[in-house]
Structures are given as C-alpha cells and as structure tokens.
Amino acid sequence: MQNKVSVVKCADYSHAAKAVRESLDLIGGIEKYVKKGDRVLIKPNLVSRKKPDEAVTTHPAFLRAVIEIVEEAGGKVTVAESPGGPYNAAALKAVYRMCGVYDAAEGTSASLNLDTSFTEVSFDEGKTVKSLPIINPVLDADVIISLPKLKTHAMTSYTGAVKNLFGTVPGTYKAELHFRLDDRKAFCSMLVDLCECVKPTLSIMDGVWGMEGNGPTAGQNRYIGIVMASASAHALDKIACEIIDYAPYEVDTVREAEERGLIGTVETVGEPIEPLIIRDFVKPESHFNLLKLLSLPPAVNAWAKAALASRPKINYDACVGCGECARCCPPKAIDMSGGKPVIDKRKCIKCFCCQELCPQKAVMIHRPFLNRFMIKFLK
Ligand code: SF4
Ligand code: SF4
Incomplete structure (x- = not known):
C-alpha cells in the first residue's frame, strides 16, 4: 500500500x-x-x-x-x-x-x-x-x-x-x-x-x-x-x-x-x-514515554505507571467555579459541592477532558516528582 x-x-x-x-x-x-x-x-x-x-x-x-x-x-x-x-x-x-x-x-x-x-x-x-x-x-x-x-x-x-x-x-x-x-x-x-x-x-x-x-x-x-x-x-x-x-x-x-x-x-x-521539522516543539507535560518501561516485570510496570502518571490539578486562582469540568468528567470524579472543583484521585482516569474543556485554562497538568526525575534521567 x-x-x-x-x-x-x-x-x-x-x-x-x-x-x-x-x-x-x-x-x-x-x-x-x-x-x-x-x-x-x-x-x-x-x-x-x-x-x-x-x-x-x-x-x-x-x-x-x-x-x-x-x-x-x-x-x-x-x-x-x-x-x-x-x-x-x-x-x-x-x-x-x-x-x-x-x-x-x-x-x-x-x-x-x-x-x-x-x-x-x-x-x-x-x-x-x-x-x-x-x-x-x-x-x-x-x-x-x-x-x-x-x-x-x-x-x-x-x-x-x-x-x-x-x-x-x-x-x-x-x-x-x-x-x-x-x-x-x-x-x-x-x-x-x-x-x-x-x-x-x-x-x-x-x-x-x-x-x-x-x-x-x-x-x-x-x-x-x-x-x-x-x-x-x-x-x-x-x-x-x-x-x-x-x-x-x-x-x-x-x-x-x-x-x-x-x-x-x-x-x-x-x-x-x-x-x-521543529526540534523544539513543546510536548504536553503529561507526555511520557512509558513504553521505555515495558521491559520491567508486569507488577513493577503497573506500579511505575501509577507512580509516574501525570494528573489534572486545579489552579484555584484561575478557576471561576463554572462547573464545566465536572459536567464533562466521564467517571464523575469532580465534586463541585463547595463551589470549586475537587478531584477524587481514586476515581480519576486521567483522560484530561477537564483540562480540554475548561474555558479558563484553570486545569493544570501535575507531574509527580518521580515523573520529572525520570524524564530528565532518560533524556
Ligand atoms: S471548568 Fe475550569 S473554571 Fe470551570 S470549575 Fe472547572 S476548573 Fe474551574
Ligand atoms: S482527567 Fe478525566 S477523569 Fe480525571 S478529573 Fe479530569 S475529566 Fe475527570
């Protein structure tokens, strides 16, 4: 073809x-x-x-x-x-x-x-x-x-x-x-x-x-x-x-x-x-090549993925409490009962729909320390 x-x-x-x-x-x-x-x-x-x-x-x-x-x-x-x-x-x-x-x-x-x-x-x-x-x-x-x-x-x-x-x-x-x-x-x-x-x-x-x-x-x-x-x-x-x-x-x-x-x-x-080709094209903070971990035993790999995964994090200074993130969240992991969103980390599937649809750019991408360290180390 x-x-x-x-x-x-x-x-x-x-x-x-x-x-x-x-x-x-x-x-x-x-x-x-x-x-x-x-x-x-x-x-x-x-x-x-x-x-x-x-x-x-x-x-x-x-x-x-x-x-x-x-x-x-x-x-x-x-x-x-x-x-x-x-x-x-x-x-x-x-x-x-x-x-x-x-x-x-x-x-x-x-x-x-x-x-x-x-x-x-x-x-x-x-x-x-x-x-x-x-x-x-x-x-x-x-x-x-x-x-x-x-x-x-x-x-x-x-x-x-x-x-x-x-x-x-x-x-x-x-x-x-x-x-x-x-x-x-x-x-x-x-x-x-x-x-x-x-x-x-x-x-x-x-x-x-x-x-x-x-x-x-x-x-x-x-x-x-x-x-x-x-x-x-x-x-x-x-x-x-x-x-x-x-x-x-x-x-x-x-x-x-x-x-x-x-x-x-x-x-x-x-x-x-x-x-x-744009060599310095900036990748999303959530982007991390987890494939590099595939040679690890499955149990370790699963732990590493969970420990390294980027998560959404609310910037409360920018958030206006509109609730759009909660409405679009597939597993309903966002609670708006206090007027501002609170994310339940256990329910969050890290789809970043909240980040995509927030009109205020108030949903940030949080990279755990280990994630940042690994990227630096593997580069
Ligand atoms: S969509 Fe954005 S501005 Fe609206 S409540 Fe969620 S984080 Fe705040
Ligand atoms: S990343 Fe997806 S699952 Fe997690 S809080 Fe945002 S919309 Fe909900």
Whole structure:
C-alpha cells in the first residue's frame, strides 16, 4: 500500500485558499475525490467555543477555502461537528458563532448541521470496539473531508487527522468511551477503529498556526506555516508527527495504525520534510514515554505507571467555579459541592477532558516528582 501526503507552505491565513488548492492538486486534485452532486460532509476541529486566533480550532479562512473548492467541484456541503460538552442545537450554534463558522459559510451554499441524531454503527472488523455511535450527517454523506488542526494533546500526546474523528461521536457518548477505555493505548486503538469505520475520503490539515505544550486547548500557539493533505488520515498523522518531532512509537494512534498495516509506504509530495521539522516543539507535560518501561516485570510496570502518571490539578486562582469540568468528567470524579472543583484521585482516569474543556485554562497538568526525575534521567 502506498499513500501520498502533500505538504505545502502557507505564510498566513490570507493565503489559505491557494495553499489548500495546491495541497489537493499534489494528490490528484479535488475532482479525484468529489463528483458533481456528491453530498460532502466537512468535519473541522471545533473542540470547544474558541476564537480563531486562539489556534485551537480549524481556522475559518481554511474552512471557507475547502467549502469553495468542494462547491466548485459540484459537491453539496454540510459542515458538522460534535464538539466537547453538550450536543444540542443551542450548543452547536454557540460553537459555530465563536469559532467563525458562520463567517466561513457566509455567501456559500454550505449548510451548518444542527441535527443531533445519531446511529449505532456495527463494526465487526474493530479491534477494540465492535460498534460505535456516529452522528447521522456523517453517515448520510457520500464524501467525508476531515479538517484537523496540528496540535499536541494531554491524553493522546498529539491530535490530528485520526483524533479529529472523535468529533463524529455524539456528545455524552464520548465520555462513555473515555470511561470504558480508560487506558491510553485502548483509547487510541478505539480511535483507529473509529477512523476505519468512518473512513474519511480526505484529510486536509490546518498546520498554519498549531498548538504546542498542553494542548489541545490550554497550550501555546505555535506558527508552523504548513497545509497538508492526504487520502490516508494515518499517513498524514505520521508525517505531521515527524514534523513536530515525535517518534512514531510515541503517538499511540500512529503506532497502532502502523502495527495494523494501515500506513504502508508514505510518499511525501511538495515541500521536503527535513527542513520543516521543529526540534523544539513543546510536548504536553503529561507526555511520557512509558513504553521505555515495558521491559520491567508486569507488577513493577503497573506500579511505575501509577507512580509516574501525570494528573489534572486545579489552579484555584484561575478557576471561576463554572462547573464545566465536572459536567464533562466521564467517571464523575469532580465534586463541585463547595463551589470549586475537587478531584477524587481514586476515581480519576486521567483522560484530561477537564483540562480540554475548561474555558479558563484553570486545569493544570501535575507531574509527580518521580515523573520529572525520570524524564530528565532518560533524556
Ligand atoms: S471548568 Fe475550569 S473554571 Fe470551570 S470549575 Fe472547572 S476548573 Fe474551574
Ligand atoms: S478529573 Fe479530569 S482527567 Fe480525571 S477523569 Fe475527570 S475529566 Fe478525566
């Protein structure tokens, strides 16, 4: 299997339309993927209500460029997302408004999805899950185009094309999957199943401004200046990880896809990769290569994992007591009865949903002393 990944430089979002078009031309052009009359579902990354310049969500200029290109090819566009938090029409409208999606679609014929129905889809080929709830607009589409953002992620280390598809799972079911699959490897294996189930036709990555550090919402903006496209979400993630200087085995979605033979040989077209690699791209504080411990006996390994695991910690000076963290916490490990959140460490599954969805960036990542010591020692 050979997969092509295009990489194109993009100085800023005023050049997004040109860069997106170039990235698609390098992998065969939009006509290869979208035929006249196709129902095309565009799935941006709209994880939560964030302004475009916060570099958390797919930029509206980028989204608009893709809408226009698909329309030119004769596709009928629907934009859909199941963001973090509640999944209802009011919540969707608020996300669309804050993320600039109304502006992106203005003057186009694209419709913005407000239908919150979903279907439980059987997926017998799944390794970790045999069925998944998927939002109906995704299932109704002939073509699915995913628009991930290049960012780090506190739980999965990296969020890109494969992780973006978690937003095809409706609202609270995301929490249920986190709860059921509370181990990072199992969760990432489920994400690979989800990608194989949804089978996006194309992934086009907004890597103009990304996020480093404690992503996907509480890190720092980082200029990367690229747009990438591929028919393979897995191949695109592999190259994106290379650019932000992760080894493939450090990111469980990429490692899992590689082990399942889903990546194959990757041919990059456009810009050469080597000069684009950012050696000092800051990883999340929770990122720690526990695979290095696998040679330990299982009992010691389990103890080491527990002792080394990073945990969420509330910054009470920044916290406003809104309760969003408690509402999104899959195992209900956060108590708000005193007005401010208190985390029950025994219940916490370290999914970092609270960190992802806190609007005040008040959930920090706490690394135990041993964790910090080990990282220093192993570097
Ligand atoms: S979501 Fe953030 S601001 Fe709101 S209660 Fe939780 S920690 Fe505090
Ligand atoms: S406290 Fe935060 S990290 Fe722990 S389970 Fe709840 S949402 Fe996940």
